[in-house]
Amino acid sequence: MTAVAPSPAGIRRALQVPWWFVALPLGLYGLVVIYPSLAGALYAFTDWSGIGAFRWIGLANFRAVMIDDEAVSSLGNTVVLALSTTLIQNMLGLSLALALNRRTRLNSVLRPLFLAPALLAPVVVGVIWQYIYSPEGALNAILSAVHLDALRRPWLGLADTAIWSVALTVVWQFVGITMVIYIAGLQAIAPELHEAAAIDGSGALRRFRDITLPLLAPAITVNVLLPFIGGLKLFDQILVMTAGGPGYATQTVALMIYRQAFTFGAFAYSTALAVVLTVLVAVAAMIQLAALRSREMPA
Amino acid sequence: MTVQRKPSWRQVIGVAAFAAVAIGGASVARAQGTTLTLMFLGSYQAANEQAIAGFQKENPDITIKASYTAEPQSIRALFTTGNAPDIPMVYPGDGSAIAVKQLARAGLLEDLSGEAWAKSVSPSFIQSVTFQDKVYVLPTGYSYIAMYANDEVLKSVGAAVPRSFTDLLAFCDKAKATTIPMAFGLKEQLPVLFPGYALAASTAFADNARFAEDQATGKASFTSGYRASMEMYLQMRDHGCFSKDASGNSNDDALRQVAGGKAGLYVGVINYLPLIMKYNPDAKIIQAPFPGNADAAKVRLPLGPTPGYGVSAQSKNKAAAKKFIAYLQRPEVNRAWALAAAQLAGADIDAAPQTPGNSEAIRELLVAKRTVLYLDRAWPNARIQPVYMAGVQQLFAGQTTIEALLKRLDDAYALGAQ
Known part of the structure; x- marks a missing residue:
């Protein structure tokens, strides 16, 4: 019996998803995600105070955001936090993944240990680190114990250390996830590639640069994108650890949105800030995705 | 070995009838009473609970369900969604998202000027609890x-x-x-x-x-x-x-x-x-x-004046809410409230009261x-x-x-x- 190869048109037809098959989930998504988001965004073009009537004021809220020193400073803090956490988290995460990649008994204990903080709620992490950074906290106690009293300081109370203290807390919490994604990427690389390169005389550094890094590209894409987007939306840890202070030194856009809405009752202005943040996250994510995807090797 | 017998129709009807009577009875009992909701700052819980217990003892037909928050701004969000408590905590003045002038300006508070206690608010502080010369908040403590x-x-x-x-x-x-x-x-x-x-x-x-x-x-x-x-x-x-x-x-x-x-x-x-x-x-x-x-x-x-008690304009139980506020204003109740909250009693503020401590x-x-x-x-x-x-x-x-x-x-x- 001879098998008849299906025609390309037949394959295309077979792979096509019928429109009615996706209509229901798409409709539901539109109803519970797209519609409320767009409807909420419309308030950015009003003067609504959260209660009572409102009137349309066009782009006035967006113009106010652009000249608001507090908003600009919050945006700066947000970008600094997003960039620094992404960078440090990836460097540490990749180092940990390389160190813990081999299947040993010790590594099987260490991996979950590094991952454990990611299972905690950000608020809990914030509370724990608030105590660690407090003037009488663990960090200063350790510094004193190793005779580094000159380095003791109120870490969250000084403008020049508060933002980095928060950044390190975020890295501590999420570096385990970055590590796991890198380990998954490393384990997908065929050992034969390294063996062949080693036989050809390539050193460890060369193999890392020419084999490991290019083949880790998909993992890098995920590991850069997720922490960066998370960094742009940082809220819980900041609220708990510094409440945006001292002054506005650690205030992020997300925290400012909350304050504008619930402390000042400026719901429309806070919605305008939220729209700006959404656009920022979307644009940053698209640029990153395009740049990182272009480095990925075809499967 | 346990033998399970199917319930007879007579038993099923009997249980259903009993349940219906019981549920109906409970509904009647609830319908006769009034439940008020109250929301306040957590640090006032002891003072509030003491006052609520005394009020409910005097008014067994009124139940007050109090909730407490560390973020009183959330009360404003409840007004936004139409779920404001009958008795919301209200800040005096105009300097907060839940300040009396902010909420009264938006028509969210009931005018309490007609209440007997409203005339006895200290003239030194009356401006803090009024909007357009109408009283909206009872200043319980100072x-x-x-x-x-x-x-x-x-x-x-x-x-x-x-x-x-x-x-x-x-x-x-x-x-x-x-x-x-x-x-x-x-x-x-x-x-x-x-x-x-x-x-x-x-x-x-x-x-x-x-x-x-x-x-x-x-x-x-x-x-x-x-x-x-x-x-x-x-x-x-x-x-x-x-x-x-x-x-x-x-x-x-x-x-x-x-x-x-x-x-x-x-x-x-x-x-x-x-x-x-x-x-x-x-x-x-x-x-x-x-x-x-x-x-x-x-x-x-x-x-x-510290955060006081208002009545939501959205409340369906305004009379009962006003009754509770009038109770809080009674000098003996007010003094006990102030003692529990470590404040000066509103009832005594013009008479230079003894201070906590x-x-x-x-x-x-x-x-x-x-x-x-x-x-x-x-x-x-x-x-x-x-x-x-x-x-x-x-x-x-x-x-x-x-x-x-x-x-x-x-x-x-x-x-x-x-």
């Missing part, structure tokens, strides 16, 4: 900002309670070698207000009792009146009144420091006195006015009416106070100047009612 001195620390330093600003700086100069002269939780924003308000009350308002009115009419401003208080604030820092770790301390850390004898002084609202005593029941704490002026005769006591020094100022309404109670919007709090933190961190901060405060004030 608090003030005072200084709390740990007697043991004072003795160890060989100093007396400072009576003037000069005394205070001298105390800091002397005490800083051996202890923290003044506990301060600068990491949080709220504690920033306490010395700041006390300093401004004894400078800007001591020189011009009508400063708030002048500010409203444009004759005075933060720039014209608050400079001295800001300069004195920084003088305190420069004389070592606060520890170098103050910027990393919370208000609770500061309370524990003064309670435990690690610091000599603390400045804060009277509501914190019970916490200090809780942290060290054996501590001898002396309460005194904060000496915000080099001339002790010019020292003023910042004082004001029995401070004669504070009472003298109350009797002499050397008091100033909490500064933010006369501010026209909710933006000024956060600018003040963040601005003072920035001032201490060297991120701004007094000039720039005063201008930002004036800019926020100029936004007017919002």
Whole structure:
């Protein structure tokens, strides 16, 4: 019996998803995600105070955001936090993944240990680190114990250390996830590639640069994108650890949105800030995705 | 072995009939009563629960379901969604998102001017609870900002309670070698207000009792009146009144420091006195006015009504809600409430009441009416106070100047009612 190869048109037809098959989930998504988001965004073009009537004021809220020193400073803090956490988290995460990649008994204990903080709620992490950074906290106690009293300081109370203290807390919490994604990427690389390169005389550094890094590209894409987007939306840890202070030194856009809405009752202005943040996250994510995807090797 | 028998139809009908009667009976019982919802700041829970228990005993047909929050701004969100409690906590003045003027302006509060108690609100504070001459809030209690001195620390330093600003700086100069002269939780924003308000009350308002009115009419401003208080604030820092770790301390850390004898002084609202005593029941704490002026005769006591009780315009149980508020206003109930909340009772405010902790020094100022309404109670919007709090933190961190901060405060004030 001879098998008849299906025609390309037949394959295309077979792979096509019928429109009615996706209509229901798409409709539901539109109803519970797209519609409320767009409807909420419309308030950015009003003067609504959260209660009572409102009137349309066009782009006035967006113009106010652009000249608001507090908003600009919050945006700066947000970008600094997003960039620094992404960078440090990836460097540490990749180092940990390389160190813990081999299947040993010790590594099987260490991996979950590094991952454990990611299972905690950000608020809990914030509370724990608030105590660690407090003037009488663990960090200063350790510094004193190793005779580094000159380095003791109120870490969250000084403008020049508060933002980095928060950044390190975020890295501590999420570096385990970055590590796991890198380990998954490393384990997908065929050992034969390294063996062949080693036989050809390539050193460890060369193999890392020419084999490991290019083949880790998909993992890098995920590991850069997720922490960066998370960094742009940082809220819980900041609220708990510094409440945006001292002054506005650690205030992020997300925290400012909350304050504008619930402390000042400026719901429309806070919605305008939220729209700006959404656009920022979307644009940053698209640029990153395009740049990182272009480095990925075809499967 | 257990044999399970199928229930007969007669049994099923019997159980169903019993359930129907029971549920129906319960519904009738509920229909006869009224359930009120109340939402308040968590720190007032003990005072509230005590009052609610007394009210429900007198009014068994009314049940009050109270909930408490650390973020009272959430009450505004409940108004937004149409789920406001029957009795919401309302801040006096206009300086908060749930301040009486903000909520009344939006038509969200019931006019309580017709209530019998409304006529007895102290004339000195009536402006704080009214909007367009109508009363919307019962001011149950009043608090003030005072200084709390740990007697043991004072003795160890060989100093007396400072009576003037000069005394205070001298105390800091002397005490800083051996202890923290003044506990301060600068990491949080709220504690920033306490010395700041006390300093401004004894400078800007001591020189011009009508400063708030002048500010409203444009004759005075933060720039014209608050400079001295800001300069004195920084003088305190420069004389070592606060520890170098103050910027990393919370208000609770500061309370524990003064309670435990690690610091000599603390400045804060009277509501914190019970916490200090809780942290060290054996501590001898002396309460005194904060000496915000080099001339002790010019020292003023910042004082004001604390969050009060309003009735939501959305409530379906307005009569019962008003009944509870009228109950709270009864002198004996009000005094018990104030005692539990560590405040001055609203019913006695004009008669110079005994203070929590029995401070004669504070009472003298109350009797002499050397008091100033909490500064933010006369501010026209909710933006000024956060600018003040963040601005003072920035001032201490060297991120701004007094000039720039005063201008930002004036800019926020100029936004007017919002």
